[in-house]
Amino acid sequence: MRVLVLGAGQDVGKSCVVVRFGGKTFMFDCGMHLGYQDERRFPDFSLLSPSGGFTSVIDAVFISHFHLDHVGALPYFTEVCGYHGPVYMTHPTRAIAPLMLEDYHKVLLNRPGSGPVFARQHIGACMAKAQLMDLQETLQVCEDCEVTAYSAGHVLGAAILHLRVGGESVVYTGDFNTVPDRHLAGACVGWLRPDLLICESTYATSVRESKVAREGSMMAAVHQAVASGGKVLIPVFAVGRAQELLLLLDEFWERTQLQVPIYFSAPMAVRANQYYRLLLNWASGRVKQGPPGRRAAGFGFSRVLPWQPELLHQPGPCVLFATPGMLQGGTSLEVFKAWAPDPKNLVLLPSYQVAGTLGRRLMLGQRKGLLVDKATIDVNCKVFYATVSAHADAKGILQLVQQVAPAAALLVHGEPDKMAFMSNKIHSSLGIKCFMPAIGDEVEVSSSGCTPVQTSAQLLRKLPMTVQQLLRASEGGGSVAQGAAAGGDEQAVSAGAAAAGWMQQGDVGQLVQAAMKLAGLNTAAAAAGGGSAGSNAQQQQQQHQWCQ
Ligand SMILES: [Zn+2]
Structure with a gap:
């Protein structure tokens, strides 16, 4: 079994892993890197085949979920590079990925950089080729080859994929979360005993405090800011954590009877919420039935108002969810530039901030003379980095590896030092050989044998x-x-x-x-x-x- 890492090797971004076994070759995810605007934006597909002809090289592509770092390069791969083979994804991924790609395409038009791009019409053409998977369903991919998707608990429709060819098999986790939240159950995968587990490792060294404590301190920071007349900016991906945070704020507003307006800047969020309502069956029972003694929240979000640009300098407190999630352009960056100098305001970063983004610099504590779009900004507002991420922590990663019980493990989607820690831990505590290749590396994994x-x-x-x-x-x-x-x-x-x-x-x-x-x-x-x-x-x- 050979593994070629085209993306997310000792890095977070542009997930893309190619595995060859049983005489077939498969690609897991086809993502883009949010931290780059040059040729590093997409995976280097020439490592697969310098002369193209990808349809004869790759037997099938599997997309784990709709986040851009997992699906962002797919229209480029199918419509520009000319891959015409099968592409598998779940129903929610098929429904929501085009929204994410269209939103990203707008950012791309404003900040084209020097990297490869795809055209807007490529998104629809690419998505029309998707073949759909249900969770817990086994699909025949090709002769002697089948795939089963399990819930990953990361975003709606996120899947952990178990691919079998003959007597060999591989499990690819994509991004996963073992802890249930308001709208998703935790990752659900059993004792699959694959030859190889390809596992994300974003938070490989963090052990989080309880969810209740984390949400409590986050809501306290939001409440303190709006109570003192400040504005709260929450940069988000329009879909995923945004819906979970909206449910959290909705509950808090109802409990405390706060009258402060909540805005959402992305028109696509309205469409995304409509899809979420249509795809309610993929959400956890808590969203469908509502918490005990209260009405079902669903994904109605009646409290949330659309953002208008003229509200930017309007006095008084408010909360704004704005895309993109790492302040790399668009509304979130425009609003950040206007609100950051005021000490009453708060920037709440709810998700992982990729290296190279403004969000990452803020997370690392940079405040004075921050260079943004050739101008310097002094960040006087408070910055709160919330760990409400939908990724498993170190405990969750180890738990999943133990549960799946692979013959070997390979870590992706993480930072090198954190991966090294987790790799040692998997080997020393579970006795499982663990690899952590960099981008462009090829790894030979011996089969457990049948x-x-x-x-x-x-x-x-x-x-x-x-x-x-x-x-x-x-x-x-x-x-x-x-x-x-x-x-x-x-x-x-x-x-x-x-x-x-x-x-x-x-x-x-x-x-x-x-x-x-x-x-x-x-x-x-x-x-x-x-x-x-x-x-x-x-x-x-x-x-x-x-x-x-
Ligand atoms: Zn993700």
Whole structure:
């Protein structure tokens, strides 16, 4: 298995990872870098093939979610570079990515830089090619190759992808969050045991305080600013964290009966909220049903007003959500320039700020004589960097790696020193080999290997049930009472403790042997392909593979 990192290698931005295994080649994400306006803006596709012809090089592209650093280069790749193969994404990604791309295209027109670009009409043409995925659904991609999407808990429709070719498999996390929030459940992925897990590592060294504490201090900062007559600027991507923060502010405003106006600058946010309402089924139950004792919030946002440019110098407090999210142009930058000198005001940075952006400089504490658009600005307002990001922290990353139990891991979408810390941690605490290639690096990952065995149809029917029994029993940690309560029978429960141990060691062979015993099957005969396996010796033999 070979991995070529075209983007997000020891960096956050332009996610794009190419994996070749089982004789096929796949691309995970096709993003752009928000910190660059030159040729580094998009992945260097010439590393794939200097002469183009990408349709014959790449068998399929998978997009994990609608953020620009994961989908921003896709129209360029399909419409300018000429890739015409299949592109897979979920329904919400297909619905919302065009809004993000159109918004970005406007910024691009104002600040073209020297990098490659795509035309506005390329967005629709590109998106028309998308093939849609549902969560927990397995799709046939090509011969002997299938993909399953699992919820990533990062933004609406964000998916963790499990791609299998023959006996080998890869899991690509995209961005994920293990902690549920107001509108999304946490990432939901099981014990997939792939040969390789490609995992994001944005917050590989942070362990966050509780969500309640973080939201409390953020709302306290907002309240303090508006109570003293100040204005609050919240630079956001129009879709994603913005909806979660709107729900948070909506709850806070209702609880405190604040009358301060909340504005949203991006007209696309209105369209995005309409899509969110249409895609309500992809959100968590809390948004659909509302918190206990209160009306369902949905994505109505009746309190939020559209922003008008003439409001910029209007006196009095207000809160403004403005795009883009890292102050790299557009309304958020214009408003920042006007409001930053006033000490009563507040800039709230709710998401990760990419290196090279103004948001990052603010996050790092730069205040005096900040050079913005060839003019210097003294930042006298307060700056609050809120950690309400929809990425897993170090604990969440380790938890997911342990849960998925890969043979090897490869970190992307992170900063080098933080990745090095997490890479060591994964190796030392979980015993899993971990790579962290830079952009342009190729990595050879050895496959865990599969041994084909002959087995009977009867065994194939009974085995999953018996393995399930063992797994349920092992959840009880071997305790008879707990195991029985979890639904295992007495025999399965007694095997539960051993099964728990094998699971921890990742010893599938032992687990299967025990399951076969429980199923009352002659393991030696079954493994050897003998016709005496089980009670019906006439069952047709079938080829099956077990990874060992
Ligand atoms: Zn993202």
